[in-house]
Amino acid sequence: MSIRVQHISRRFGDYQALDRISLEMYSGELVALLGPSGCGKTTLLRIIAGLESADTGHVYLDGEDSTHVPVRERGIGFVFQNYALFPSMTVNDNISFGLRMLPKAKRPHKAQIQKTVDDLLALVQLQGLGDRYPAQLSGGQRQRVALARALAIKPRVLLLDEPFGALDAKVRKELRQWLRALHHELKITSVFVTHDQEEAAEVADRIVVMNKGNVEQMDTPAQLFAQPATPFVREFLAV
Numbered sequence: 590m591s592i593r594v595q596h597i598s599r600r601f602g603d604y605q606a607l608d609r610i611s612l613e614m615y616s617g618e619l620v621a622l623l624g625p626s627g628c629g630k631t632t633l634l635r636i637i638a639g640l641e642s643a644d645t646g647h648v649y650l651d652g653e654d655s656t657h658v659p660v661r662e663r664g665i666g667f668v669f670q671n672y673a674l675f676p677s678m679t680v681n682d683n684i685s686f687g688l689r690m691l692p693k694a695k696r697p698h699k700a701q702i703q704k705t706v707d708d709l710l711a712l713v714q715l716q717g718l719g720d721r722y723p724a725q726l727s728g729g730q731r732q733r734v735a736l737a738r739a740l741a742i743k744p745r746v747l748l749l750d751e752p753f754g755a756l757d758a759k760v761r762k763e764l765r766q767w768l769r770a771l772h773h774e775l776k777i778t779s780v781f782v783t784h785d786q787e788e789a790a791e792v793a794d795r796i797v798v799m800n801k802g803n804v805e806q807m808d809t810p811a812q813l814f815a816q817p818a819t820p821f822v823r824e825f826l827a828v
């Protein structure tokens with residue numbers, strides 16, 4: 590599914606968090622939102638998700654104006670750094686949560702839900718750990734469960750907000766390579782927020798560099814480093 594953001598603005602009090610942002614993400618693309626703290630990355634992600642409203646502008650999902658479509662109907666999966674797993678539920682129950690919450694008419698049968706969970710556990714390489722509780726997992730394993738949970742509802746778009754931010758450098762590196770491979774396999778349009786340019790360059794097809802609520806440049810990593818479009822991008826990337 591493609592995502593088009595047109596003239597999106599958002600103000601918090603006196604602070605212009607987003608200033609008439611327009612950009613387009615192609616279907617199946619993996620895009621990184623990169624920029625310094627406070628530049629509006631999370632706000633933009635939340636507006637695409639429908640968790641936050643914009644003061645002006647529109648969000649189009651597959652060409653359809655979705656600005657006023659409620660979060661639940663957007664078909665979006667989330668993985669947030671602080672979007673904790675439910676500690677009192679097993680890994681199985683965490684992953685199946687979204688499916689179990691569907692209205693009865695849409696809810697798959699129990700056996701079908703278990704099969705989906707098993708498939709997802711295999712996909713995120715956590716076979717055999719379905720009966721554990723989150724406290725019995727490492728940080729990297731927990732984020733993979735969070736990703737499996739987001740994928741359970743078969744989202745058309747995946748939004749990740751600093752998904753590996755809380756992890757140590759080595760695990761972080763492993764997980765981003767793994768995310769890249771997983772995206773290659775699933776091809777779900779995905780947008781992730783990071784302030785780490787190395788992470789953005791390694792994982793993303795294209796990078797959006799943001800500064801003070803504006804888009805400075807949107808390009809492939811190679812293009813961005815070869816031809817920074819503005820002095821800010823040049824300085825931020827230190828090229």
Ligand SMILES: Nc1ncnc2c1ncn2[C@@H]1O[C@H](COP(=O)(O)OP(=O)(O)OP(=O)(O)O)[C@@H](O)[C@H]1O
Nearest residue numbers: 601604606624625626627628629630631632633784
């Ligand atoms: N609910 C809110 N109320 C008031 N101000 C907010 C709110 N949400 C965000 N802001 C402000 O808007 C600006 C942009 O915030 P945002 O979280 O989008 O930045 P970010 O680029 O994701 O930063 P970080 O990398 O630190 O997470 C910040 O100055 C922030 O303090």
